Amino acid sequence: MNPTHMGVALGIVLFIGMVVMIELGRLFGRRTKSDDASQTGRTAIGGAVYGLLALLIAFTFSGAATRFDSRRYLIVDEANAIGTAYLRVDLLPPDVQLGLRDLFRRYVDSRIATYQTVADMAAVQAELDRGIAIQGEIWRQGLAGCRRPENPPATCNLLVPALNSMIDLNTTRTMGNKIHPPAIVFAMLLALALITALLTGYDLSRAEKRDWVHVIGFSIILSVTVYVILDIEYPRLGFFRIDAIDEVMLQLRASMK
Numbered sequence: 497m498n499p500t501h502m503g504v505a506l507g508i509v510l511f512i513g514m515v516v517m518i519e520l521g522r523l524f525g526r527r528t529k530s531d532d533a534s535q536t537g538r539t540a541i542g543g544a545v546y547g548l549l550a551l552l553i554a555f556t557f558s559g560a561a562t563r564f565d566s567r568r569y570l571i572v573d574e575a576n577a578i579g580t581a582y583l584r585v586d587l588l589p590p591d592v593q594l595g596l597r598d599l600f601r602r603y604v605d606s607r608i609a610t611y612q613t614v615a616d617m618a619a620v621q622a623e624l625d626r627g628i629a630i631q632g633e634i635w636r637q638g639l640a641g642c643r644r645p646e647n648p649p650a651t652c653n654l655l656v657p658a659l660n661s662m663i664d665l666n667t668t669r670t671m672g673n674k675i676h677p678p679a680i681v682f683a684m685l686l687a688l689a690l691i692t693a694l695l696t697g698y699d700l701s702r703a704e705k706r707d708w709v710h711v712i713g714f715s716i717i718l719s720v721t722v723y724v725i726l727d728i729e730y731p732r733l734g735f736f737r738i739d740a741i742d743e744v745m746l747q748l749r750a751s752m753k
Contacts, residue, residue: 503734507723510686514693514715521697522706542695549688553721556685559677560728567731568741570672574665575744578604581658582752585638587651592641596634597752603630604749607666611742614732624670631666635659676729685725689718 582600585593606627613619638659642652696714700707727734 503723503727503730506726507719510689510722511715511719513690514718515711517690517693518697518700518711518715521694521699522701523697525698525701528701542699545688545692545695549685549692552681552685552688553725556677556681556725557721557728560725563672563675564728564731564736564738567669567672568738570665570669571738571741572744574607574662574669575748577658577662577665578607579748579751581634581655581662584655584658587647587655588638588641589644589646592637592644596637596641599630599634599637601749601752603627603634604745604752606630608742608745608749611732627666631663635663673732682726685722689722692718 578600582597585596585600588596606623610620610623610627613623638655639652641647642655693715697711700711724736727736731738
C-alpha cells in the first residue's frame with residue numbers, strides 16, 4: 497500500500513476506534529452507579545490521563561517539527577558542500593578536472609535519485625551504495641590530483657576539507673532521515689488516545705442524550721493531530737513533504753555544465 501494511503505487509513509481507523517471507545521465508555525457508565533466521592537476520584541484520574549496525553553502530543557509534535565526543519569536544512573548544507581567542492585576542482589590540473597567534474601555530476605544525480613525513490617527501500621539502498629562508490633572515486637582522484645608535483649601545497653589544503661565536508665554531510669543527512677522516536681512512543685500515543693476516549697465516554701454517560709457534536713469533534717481533532725505528527729515525522733511519504741527544498745539540489749545539478 498502507498499505510505500500516504502497507510503497514514504490516512506491509520507487516521508480513519510483511530511477515528512473509528514475513538515468513537516467506539518467513547519460509546520463503550522458511555523454504556524459502561526450508564527450501567528454503573530457512583531457517589532460524589534467516587535466522582536471526585538474519577539475526575540482526578542481522568543484529568544491525569546488527559547494531561548499525560550497532552551504532554552505526549554506536545555512532545556511528539558515538537559520533536560517531529562524539529563526534525564522536519566533539520567532535514568530541510570541538511571539538504572541545503574549538503575548542496576552547499578557539494579557546490580564548494582565542485583568549484584575547488586578548478587585548482588587541479590585541467591586533465592584531472594574533466595574526470596572529476598563528470599564524477600560530481602553523477603554523484604549529484606545519485607543523491608537526487610536517492611530521495612526520489614524513497615518509497616522503494618531497495619532502490620534507495622542501491623542509490624546510496626552507488627553514491628558511496630562515486631564518493632570514494634572522487635576522493636581518490638581528488639587526492640591524486642592535488643598531490644601532483646606541479647600543484648602548490650595549498651591545493652590540498654583547500655580541496656581536501658571541501659571533499660571531507662561533502663562526505664560528512666552525506667552521512668549526516670542519510671542518518672538524519674533514519675532518526676525517529678521509538679515505536680513504543682507512537683504505540684503509547686495511540687493507546688492513550690483510545691483510553692482517553694473511553695474515559696470521555698464514561699464522563700458523558702451522565703447526560704441522557706448522546707452529544708454527537710462533541711463526540712465526533714473530539715475524535716476528529718485527536719485523529720487528525722496524531723496523523724499530522726506521523727506525517728511530519730516521515731516527510732518523504734505523506735502530504736507534508738520536504739520535496740520542494742530539493743530544488744536547491746536540482747539547481748546545483750543544472751549549474752554543473
